[in-house]
Amino acid sequence: MTDIRIYKTNLRNKYKQLRRDMPPNVKLQHDESIRRRVQSLYQYKNAKTLLTFVSTEIEVDTRTLIADALRQGKQVAVPRCIDGTREMEFYLIDSLDDLAPRTFGVLEPDPGKCVLLTDFTDSVCIVPGLAFDFAGYRLGYGKGYYDRFLSGYTPTKIGIVYSSCMTQRLQHGRYDVAVNLLVTEKYLRKVNVPNRFSSRR
Template identity: 50%
Template sequence: MYVKKNIREIKQDLRRRYRTYREALEPAQKVEMDAAVRRRLFRLPIYRNNRVIFIYVSKPIEVDTIGIIQHALAHGKRVAVPRCIPGTYQMQFYFIRSLADLEPGMFGVLEPSAEHCQPVADLRHGLCVVPGLSFDAQGYRLGYGKGYYDRFLSSFGGQTAGICYRACVPWNLPHGYYDRPVDILITETYIRKTGSRPASRQEERHD
């Protein structure tokens, strides 16, 4: 019990640290960093070659995803956005055709309209852009503590990409045996292949 409590406290401290950093970003600086993350994502084969993009709608402290959604739709990709299922810690993805298909949902986040959007039935393929307050160099993530994405990723068969600010990427984060690292990590200054094998400090691409 002591070890579990200690890990929980460590995660809460890390969440406060990275939330504080994000909240302190100057708006112009954040816009520039978000654009740099997008440019790196758009150049990657993992993005260009996938026709289905699973992606969240960002909160103000997260890397902006509206530009990613617009780019994907403009380039003929199918875009799937999550909707939280009330009374659970699970979510269902729905295909959207435009930003007009989104409406305010749980936690004040925009979600697809279940009435007007088609639910995603096949989770075997596609690229999932994964949110996180922090990712470590191995691709493990620190979320908000609710476990929505941990549950989803356990049944997702496609590829995954974490997007995050460089200052929120330590070398290691506490994680469990069943936690799944993202396949690739993208920050405003580099791209790192991660996944199931240990990352090396030489694997960063700063293009």
């Protein structure tokens, strides 16, 4: 039986290269299609707070989504990794100017300027992944930050991914958490949508 660590490392390399090979104009079109699909979701429209990662160059763009959400009057919170742990917290931002490169070169909020979000009521969370399967499980970067956060997050979780990075089934562990909705440039897939939109922390 293949070691799951080798299996995941090979998959990560595969999907990273696939994204790097995507022509810039194609990526731009896909990013716009995914953003529009997210913004059309009633879960997104009704959310008062958007939790989202800040995209890197090989990820589905979230920076335009962040800017649009702020213009619409939504609260926007982005993650900051907690030093010495595999956990992260979300901080409210007023603009992308509140961010600076930090863990793994990813843009993160400055806790000196931003407010820690502790109430996740009426929020949605945009979840990153190098790949997703049709059950909503994700292939992350292997550090476990999102797995730990999502285990305690009960509102709607939305995975955004290119359709070329969807696969039938990913091996996953007992602590992995599936998203509720999958959004690609081609389609929206409901996986396990909660009955209640709001949730207590």
